[in-house]
Amino acid sequence: MVQQVPITVFGGPTALVEYGGMRFLTDPTFDGPGDYTLPGGLVLTKTAPSPITPDELGAVxxxxxxxxxxxxxxxxxxxxxxxxxxxxxxxxxGAERLGGSARGLAVWESAELSRPDGGSVTVTAVPALHGPEGAEAIAGTVIGFVLSAPDQPTVYISGDNASLELVRKIAGRFGPVDTAVLFAGAPRLSVFDGALLVLDGTQAAEAARILGARRVVPAHCDSWAHFTEDRQDVVTAFEAAGIADRLQLG
Known part of the structure; x- marks a missing residue:
């Protein structure tokens, strides 16, 4: 029986992945509702608070x-x-901008992390495209991650990716994956003429098929005004694709 990796989504892109005795947190967002101005005057509006505080989450x-x-x-x-x-x-x-404990990984570069039990977890940076072709000039560079270990199922975390072609490349190296944490929500902004910045539900279902994922955890599909789909849209798309049984919600 395949071991189940505990994953809890806390809203937006923030999820806790408990893997190999370690606690991994994706893209932390704990603010309450409010506006954030981007360069060029674009405004992102958060519409819902995080269901958990950093103190409640504890150390990662x-x-x-x-x-x-x-x-x-x-x-x-x-x-x-x-x-x-x-x-x-x-x-x-990003690591250069952040400093502190931040460590940068180039695409396909891996970090070997020591586990409490004496083993290790390999974290590999994988490619992501935050928008249509050429979006990097405006949106900047983005990566996803693959977690792997000899005694653990493989987990793919997409990050803000809108490219199924990149998903195919990732599947070529790591597929089939056991669990895919897919950022969705179909966000759109006028600066890209309404093009998708991250997967929509239909593309997420196709990504799951490409990856051969046994389990899919949708994230990044609530709490922000520029997201044009929600979690139910992901469910509907997976139902239409005949793979709703792969979804883990909540």
């Missing part, structure tokens, strides 16, 4: 930060949380 071993440029992936309280984290793995340019 590693933060997996897909990117640091946008408040819907790293808000004010999230930045404060990084100061107490022993290690933050993120993009190479």
């Amino acid at each position: 071993d590693v933060v997996l930060l897909s990117h640091d440029q946008h408040a819907d992936n790293l808000d004010t309280s999230g930045r404060a949380f990084l100061a107490g984290a022993p290690l933050t793995l993120t993009t190479t340019d």
Whole structure:
């Protein structure tokens, strides 16, 4: 029987992954509702508070930060949380901006982390595209992550990715994966003429098929005004694809 990796989504892109005796937190966002202004005057609006506070969450071993440029992936309280984290793995340019415990990983680069039981967990940075082709010039660089260990099922965390072609490349190296934490929500902004910045529900279902994922945990599909789909849209898309039984909700 395949071991189940405990994963809890706390809203937006923030999820706790308990893997190999370690606690990994994705993109920390703990602020209440409010507005955040981006360069160029764009405004991101958070519409719901986090269901958990940093104190309630407790200590984590590693933060997996897909990117640091946008408040819907790293808000004010999230930045404060990084100061107490022993290690933050993120993009190479993000690590330079953040300093502190941040360590940058280039795409396909891995970090070997020591586990409490004496084993290790391999964290590999995988490619992500935050928008349409060429979006990096505006959105900046983004990465996802793959967690692997000899005695653990493989976990893929997409980060803010809108490219199924990149998912195919990741599947070519790591597939089939056991569990995929897929950022969805179909966010759109006028700066990209309404193009998807992250997967929609239909694309998330296709990503699950490409990855051969046994289990899919949807994240990044609530709490922000520029998300044009919610968790129910993901469920509907997986039902239409005939793979709703792969979803883990809640």
